[in-house]
Amino acid sequence: MVHRVHERYAMLDGWRGVAALAVVFHHVSHVPVGGPAVMCFFVISGYCITASAEAALRNGMSFWSYMRRRINRIYPPYLFSLLFYISTRIIKLVTTGINDLNRPVIDFIQSATLTQWLTLVVSPATNPIDNPSLFVTAHWSLCYEEQFYLLMGIPLFIATYAQRKNGARDIFKLVWICVALSVVFNLFIDHLSYGLFLEYFAMFGVGCLVYYRLSRLKGNPMRWSIDLLLAMGCIVAMMVTLGSERDWEVTRYDDLMFASGFGLLLIALHRFENWYRRSRASFILGSIGLISYSLYLVHQFNLNIVLAFTDRILPEETPYFVLIGSQIAVHVIVAAAFWFFFERPYLNHGSWVFGKRPVFVLSRSKE
Template sequence: MNLLLDIARGAAALLVFLFHIRDALVEPLPVLAAMVSFGSLGVPMFFVISGYVISASAEATLRRSETAGSFLKRRFMRIFPPFWLSIVVVVAVPYLVAAVSSLKSGVFEMPDPRFLALTGGDWLGLVTLAKVFGTPDGDLQAAFSPVNSVYWTLAIEFQFYLCMYLALLARRYFHLLIGLVTGASLLLIARPLPLDAGWFIHYWPMFAVGIALQYLLAAGWGVERWVPWRARGLAAAVAGGVFLGVLVLAYRGTLGQVLRGVFPSIELGFAVVCALLLWLAAPSGSALEAHRDRGHPVLRWLLKPAAYLGVISYSVYLLHGKLVQLPAMVVRQVFAPSNPLNPLTCVLLTLALCGLFHLWAEKPFMSKRQRAINEKVLES
């Protein structure tokens, strides 16, 4: 399942990336631009995957009789050091762009980025992710946009970790507490209360979908339980059909209408669809790993980059919107904006830069267990 989850995580990061550069895709790649118009739904995908992975990690913590503190420490190191180092990169980008521009014009124009207007209190709220609370009109992206708008999701993510940590402290009642929080979050959908938009409880149902998927598969309630014969092929075919249906609805611009018509929100609806796809694809996980290791060369060429994208997905998510400015300056000197190679080359070069950031600023803070998992995912 690790390879499957990494492919899904990489797809979510790429979806958000393409959504943020969709204006540059309209002329050279109009079909792709239409399909990624709902690319912000990559965030619910991340929440579902996180719900799955973190609940599995919490269960492992209980089985191994590890402390709740060890669980929180791993999660803290996974989120905060790369996040802090990404701020350094993001702050440096406007000046790097100005320096590269000066090479052509011969004049260095000092940039005036929005983050220069932030106060000391603003920066403290940013680096602690506390800036997510008390946002005007509940616009969480706006609270972080002077530096990097995607940071708001990290605040929600870490609140989720804290909730799991508190439940782990009461080891005997872990499952009861998770169930109570899930029930409370569902009640808030039915009967909304005027709570601060920055609280995790608003997003918990999406995490809960991933948590439910993890327990469902752990209990042996996978597709093969109902379709024992050729379950892998049948489930993969159904998953492919659902995926194609989502792409068609996105291209036609009706995805939001369909999800809103069935679920309380587009985000929760897409989270359920993502969980369904993972549930259907789960029996194919071992087959994917076999193809990656010993399959046809073409399949291996496709699976290895997809797995790598999943491994560096956090770095991609943190930096894509800002780092893309650097390769874009170079690429537009080679390919016209109307040339499909322009955005494709920009994306590939940005992913390469994010890969370097992962190597230098993310991987060193991973636990040995996580590094071993990633190496297994990428091994030949």
């Protein structure tokens, strides 16, 4: 007989909040911490989507139901953020005469469907943020997220139509295969972005492996093997980076180093989960984590507006760190309003209370 012991992993929401604040801080202060923060998002997404796909298999959910939930969760807020962006650009056109919307029709179609990555397939760029079809450069990561969701749905699709009962094992195999392919792909092509999932799957894969390490694998040898793999990921990525001739240029192996290190940190800090849940930081960071998707969606195209607002209400002698903190606070307030009206209605968890979000469940089986 199998008994399941459930643990709530609230730290994931807290780390999501930290990562979202880091991205905003990157854009308002120009301190380059946004890249590592996005890698943290990828790791967290890898963890959460793997947990979601496994739960869907256990509950007999079909591939189409799984994708409906993903689309319902991601697309409505994203489309509303595009409308928000267009409205701000219209205001900018009226007030300054600068037309940021004078773009090809195909850019609007790709942005509406989150298929901007197709542009890079034809015309690769050094960095995915250099994709000319992006309206908001911060949205580049969503294209990879979309492909990751589709990929993780493949075992569900197979289980639905082939009546296979070992779908969870298929997910585990798929993760290992794609991580290996991603590492090899980036070993040879780390200087160009083609918009394909293999470029960043290793970072998502870290989150997948952390999920299995903390919740599904039984026996210390299996868990320690993942710890060793992540440690090796840090070391190998560092060696590749140090051996690169592109001084000070961030490569995807730098990203893999950050992702692997963050994965090890999640594993190490899991033992402090109960203490964290009782702390005030759990409420504060969890609340920011709750609105992190909205914050990520809308902050970048409001940077100048928020800067002008804080410059107007704050005295000229305001210390720099107070000015930066004030801008971040305004971005959080705007994102909270956006979350309430345009993201909250589409969440898959029913009623949500600010700061009391249901957190991710780790289930560990014991015979």
